[in-house]
Amino acid sequence: MNDMDKESKGPQRSTRQRTAIKRALGAAGGFRTAQELHDELKAKGQRVGLTTVYRNLQALATAGEVDVLRTSDGEAIYRQCGTGGHHHHLVCTQCGNSVEVASEEIEAWAARVAKHHGFDPVDHTAEVFGICSVCSD
Amino acid sequence: MNDMDKESKGPQRSTRQRTAIKRALGAAGGFRTAQELHDELKAKGQRVGLTTVYRNLQALATAGEVDVLRTSDGEAIYRQCGTGGHHHHLVCTQCGNSVEVASEEIEAWAARVAKHHGFDPVDHTAEVFGICSVCSD
DNA sequence: TTAAGTGCAAATCGTTTGCAGTTCG
């Protein structure tokens, strides 16, 4: 098995469904579950199978075009991100809206903590959850 | 700090099963899924239903006696933690072993980021994954 | 005694897969 490729597994064809999914996720501007996205597409009159939504989201994530997070109850949530590089998020737990946050601070902290305990750092997570100003009104 | 409100939902009786689960998780010294714990108990000759493992792990988590994280594929992993307060983790992705890490730095960062974007901070995650010295040899 | 706790089997629920039909290039 050779799945070491990170950014080289993107989709290869352009289809109506994939376009719709990417557009919908982009328009969302925040994190969405596959099912939410599927519902939003349906509401817009776009006919896309739930399976296809899952498959494309996965493919896009593998290709590095979208970010994937896990809610506290294990559901996968996806977001189309602007910056290709590594970053973290500030997510509204109410509406899913989010802000990308870059932080040297966190990277340094992760590296330092790992090194200090003799770990070979591989990865780290750091997300902030809260209620955005729109939702708290 | 007042985390007494969160620790008030603990179990009320002492049972053979609960004791076994707590002991096994304590002996593990790192993160374990409910199923792994169930297997380890079985291997030790302890008779505990998988359902019971799930229920107790959940109860202990609610009571604040164990920490819960999610693996990248959505599985819940549990760990018995020494410090009752809030903290983060450095986890070996190979053996599940982990170190508790307290960090004012992260708390401050989370609060600052949230405030800066007009969010009412609710929670945050920050875990570092890597390979521990034992596993990297 | 009696409510909390347990365990099995069945039910959920998000997600994945088999497979036949469709479509991009």
Add this chain to the structure above:
DNA sequence: CGAACTGCAAACGATTTGCACTTAA
């Protein structure tokens, strides 16, 4: 045409729940 892609239905795997039975206090 042929490999990708799609979608439905069935399969999956982790977790939860209904319910009758145990057991701690």
